Structure formats: C-alpha cells, structure tokens
Amino acid sequence: MNKRKTYITLGIILFFFCISLLKFDSTSVVASYNENNPINLQNIPILNYHKVDILNHALSVSPQEFEEQMEYLYKNGYHTITPDQLMAYLKSCKELPDKPILITFDDGYLDNYTNAYPILKKYGFTATIFLVTNLINHDDRFMTWDQVREMQKNGIVFGSHTANHKSLTTLTKEQVMSELSESRDELTRQLGKPPKYFAYPTGTYNAEIEEMVRANKYKAAFTIEYGQVGADSDLYSLQRIPIFKGQKTFRSFFIRLNGAPILEELGLIKS
Ligand SMILES: [Zn+2]
Incomplete structure (x- = not known):
C-alpha cells in the first residue's frame, strides 16, 4: 500500500x-x-512644417521659434531620423536611436534653405523636404535645384509633393498619374536618384490615389492628419504633427508634441 x-x-x-x-x-x-511582433513598435512623432520666416502667415513659424523648438528637441534627447530609418523600423523592427523624431517640411520654400537649414545643421539634425517640382527654380519664393543639391549632400532628404500642388482628389486619374510621375522624373533628373517618399498636397487623398502613389514606386506617403506613426499605420497615409503659427507657438508646439501620445492613449486620435 x-x-x-x-x-x-x-x-x-x-x-x-x-x-x-x-x-x-x-x-x-x-x-x-x-x-519581432510589430505590436511592440513604439509610436514615432513626425513634425510637419512649411515656412520658417517672420511673415505673419498661418504656415510660418519664425526662425526664433524654430530655433527654440529644435533646441527643445536637442536638450530633451530627441534624435532626428530619415524616412528610410522609419521604414526599416516599421517593416522589420530595425533599431532606432532613443526618442526618434522625423522632421518634415512641405512645398520647398526658400526659407527652408536660408532659415531652417542653418538651425538644423547647428543641432546636427536631419529633415525631409517634399518639393513641388515645378516651383523649384521657377518661383523665387521657393528654392533652387542648386540649393536642394547642396542640402542633399549634407544629409537632407527630398521627396515629392507633386509637380503643381493641386489637390489630387479634384483631378482625373490621368492628371493624378502625371503629377506623380512628372515630379518623380524631375527629382530623379535633378538629384540623381528617384524619390522614395511622397506627401499629399493639401492633405487630400483616397484609396485610389494611395494605390497610384504605390504604383509610381513611392515607398510611403505622408498626410496632414494629426497623430503619430506606429504598428497599425498605413504606409500610404502616415500621420504627422503639423506645426503652425499660434499665438504662443512654443506652447502649442510643446502641447502638440507631448499631447499626441496622451490623446492616442485615450483613443481621441488614431495612432
Ligand atoms: Zn503643400
């Protein structure tokens, strides 16, 4: 027993x-x-600027405000990344530096070269600029190809923002295709390599336009929808944090940058 x-x-x-x-x-x-599960990816903020000048324009931040914002990022341990780094992270979890942030500018204004570029250089930051190719060299409010090439040599990335900055949802399919391919071909001719990234002019797009952007061999596209990019982001509708002129621009910059993760957590914005 x-x-x-x-x-x-x-x-x-x-x-x-x-x-x-x-x-x-x-x-x-x-x-x-x-x-290796994308569910574990952290959310990445992508800032979206237009003009850096002293004009009282809704799309402008002053050089002094821009410098304050870059200094804030620098002192708080942010590291600027390129869209290639962002893609490698989103697609194959490739490691990023601590507190990664992507800085973008739309349109290709001359002040990006004269005002923003020296400040970016001062802090060792990179940025990505989406150009309206028919305005480059043709309108003195915008950069020249020589300036673009100089910035490219020093680590600034350039993408397409179409040839003529028309809202793509107002165009025919053929017109959209020509805006996408004409700007891609001009960037390739001027910069020696095809652009990989695209930003929707005026922020307007739909599923059919996303598909045409993909068909034109762009690897990702950026919107002006407010939010951070993360595991469930669609590569052809990446959210950004627009930085516009406000009454107190630094406070609004601070709230927009630091508020995004909280708003996402509360489910108030899509991440
Ligand atoms: Zn634009």
Missing part, C-alpha cells in the same frame, strides 16, 4: 513538473515571438 502511495505521489509530482515545463516553454515562445 505504501509503495502504491509513493508511486501515485511521484506520478503527481512528475505530472505537475511536466505541466510547469510546458508552461515555461509556452511563455518563452510568446516572448520570442513578441520581440
């Missing part, structure tokens, strides 16, 4: 031992799966 009890006890111990091994094994499988 005693022998039988011992066998039963040993059997029970062995049974629980095996269960504990199984449980341990299944958690380690989950853990290693999660390491």
